[in-house]
Structure formats: C-alpha cells, structure tokens
Amino acid sequence: MTAAIASTLDCRGLLCPLPIIRLSKVVKTVDVGAVIEMLATDPGSVPDMEAFEKQTGHKILERSETKGTFRFLVQRTK
Amino acid sequence: MASEGRKRLALVASKGTLDQAYPPLIMASTAGAMGWEAGIFFTFYGLNILHRERLRHLQVSPIGNPAMPPPLHALPMVKVPNLLGTLPGMTAMATTMMKGWMSKAKMPSVEEMLQMCIEADVRLFACATTMGVMGIRQEELIPQAQCAGATTFLDYAAGADVSLFV
Numbered sequence: 621m622t623a624a625i626a627s628t629l630d631c632r633g634l635l636c637p638l639p640i641i642r643l644s645k646v647v648k649t650v651d652v653g654a655v656i657e658m659l660a661t662d663p664g665s666v667p668d669m670e671a672f673e674k675q676t677g678h679k680i681l682e683r684s685e686t687k688g689t690f691r692f693l694v695q696r697t698k
Numbered sequence: 699m700a701s702e703g704r705k706r707l708a709l710v711a712s713k714g715t716l717d718q719a720y721p722p723l724i725m726a727s728t729a730g731a732m733g734w735e736a737g738i739f740f741t742f743y744g745l746n747i748l749h750r751e752r753l754r755h756l757q758v759s760p761i762g763n764p765a766m767p768p769p770l771h772a773l774p775m776v777k778v779p780n781l782l783g784t785l786p787g788m789t790a791m792a793t794t795m796m797k798g799w800m801s802k803a804k805m806p807s808v809e810e811m812l813q814m815c816i817e818a819d820v821r822l823f824a825c826a827t828t829m830g831v832m833g834i835r836q837e838e839l840i841p842q843a844q845c846a847g848a849t850t851f852l853d854y855a856a857g858a859d860v861s862l863f864v
Contacts, residue, residue, distance in 0.1 A: 633804055634804055635803055635804070635805060636724065636728070637724045637727050637728040637731065637814075638804070638805075638806070640728055640731045640732070641727055641728065641730075641731045641814060641818075643731070644730075644731035644732070644733075645731075671732075672731075672732060675705070675732040675733070675734075676732055676733055
C-alpha cells in the first residue's frame with residue numbers, strides 16, 4: 621500500500637522525547653486521514669511508535685528499516 | 699478522572715540535580731504529546747527546576763555517584779576514584795561534561811524541556827511547604843508555577859492513571 625505523503629518529519633539523530641513530541645505537533649498540522657512519513661534512528665522509537673499508536677489512535681500504516689534508519693507512515697485518524 | 703476521558707499523569711519531582719531534572723520533564727512532555735493531561739509536583743530540591751535563576755544552574759555531582767564519571771570506551775579498566783569528586787571544581791566539571799553529552803545527543807536543555815512541558819499545558823505545582831521552608835517567593839518562580847500543597851496535588855493525583863515519584 622502506498623499512501624500519498626502529506627508531510628515528512630526527519631527525526632534522525634534525535635532521542636526520546638523529541639521524535640514523539642515533534643510527531644504530535646506535525647499530526648495537528650495535517651488533515652484527518654493524511655499520512656506523515658517519519659524517519660528516526662533511535663531504536664527506542666520502534667516500541668515508542670507502537671505505544672504512540674496505541675495511546676493516540678493514529679495509525680501506523682507501514683514500518684521499515686534501512687541501514688539503521690526506521691521509517692514509519694503514520695495516518696492521522698481524528 | 700481527567701477531563702474528556704483523557705488519561706492523566708501525576709509526577710513528583712523531588713530532586714534538583716541536572717540529571718534528575720530530565721526524567722519528570724521528559725515523561726510529562728511525552729504524556730502531553732500523546733494527548734494526556736500531565737501535572738508535576740515540584741518539591742524540596744525539585745523546586746529548583748521552577749526557580750527562574752536556579753533552573754539555569756542545575757548541577758550534577760560526582761561525589762557519592764559511583765557511576766560518574768563513566769568509564770571510557772577505549773579504557774574500560776580505568777576507574778576514577780570517587781574521592782577525586784571532592785576536589786574543587788569537580789562538580790562544575792561533571793556538570794559541563796553532562797551538558798556536553800546532552801548537547802552532542804541533541805537533547806534539549808532543562809529550560810527547553812520545561813518550555814516543552816509548558817507548551818503541552820503540563821501543570822506545574824510548586825510545593826508550598828518547600829517555598830516556606832526554603833524562603834522561596836512566588837515571584838522567584840517561573841510564572842506558570844502554581845503554589846500548592848500536598849492536598850491539591852493528591853486531589854489531582856487521585857484522578858491520575860499513572861503516578862510516579864522521581
């Protein structure tokens with residue numbers, strides 16, 4: 621599934637809590653249903669993104685890893 | 699319960715060292731990012747985190763902290779005797795060292811973390827008893843600090859889903 625990406629958030633090199641805080645800000649700037657591409661290198665962001673999905677309800681459509689960079693596609697659901 | 703069915707985090711921040719200032723601020727700002735309500739009760743030395751001046755001069759001491767300084771990756775066997783921490787200037791050195799790690803890791807300063815909490819509408823309770831004991835006036839604290847006693851905080855924490863003491 622390839623969704624149109626409304627916004628890309630580069631959190632490479634950043635540690636907790638910055639990726640989630642920046643993501644939460646970007647989520648508020650896009651329309652409901654829009655997809656945000658989020659890039660991170662902190663391994664903690666993998667479980668953190670799952671927890672973010674669980675706590676906020678915004679959906680992780682895709683997740684992948686390439687050479688230490690984690691990529692998530694997050695859809696704003698509400 | 700918190701309003702609108704939102705989850706609520708209630709924290710006690712009781713320590714005023716540079717390293718110990720981060721955990722409550724990280725937890726509360728993250729809670730805010732997830733749409734939770736969050737409140738921190740700053741008590742005893744933790745109140746320094748809300749103090750306009752002291753906030754900018756939080757330090758970390760190597761004395762009595764066997765984890766500091768951490769071993770060098772290149773020379774893991776070399777241990778700095780903890781006693782050296784008593785030498786003049788060692789606290790300043792340890793503080794500079796820690797600020798260096800933080801900045802290298804692109805971590806925000808304590809002031810920036812506090813600002814992130816403020817932007818996330820985290821409630822900042824300033825312990826009234828600490829203010830009385832240490833002679834700290836309201837105007838010495840950042841404007842967002844709300845002077846409150848244990849009763850106020852417990853009333854807030856009674857509706858919390860997560861409560862932690864730092």
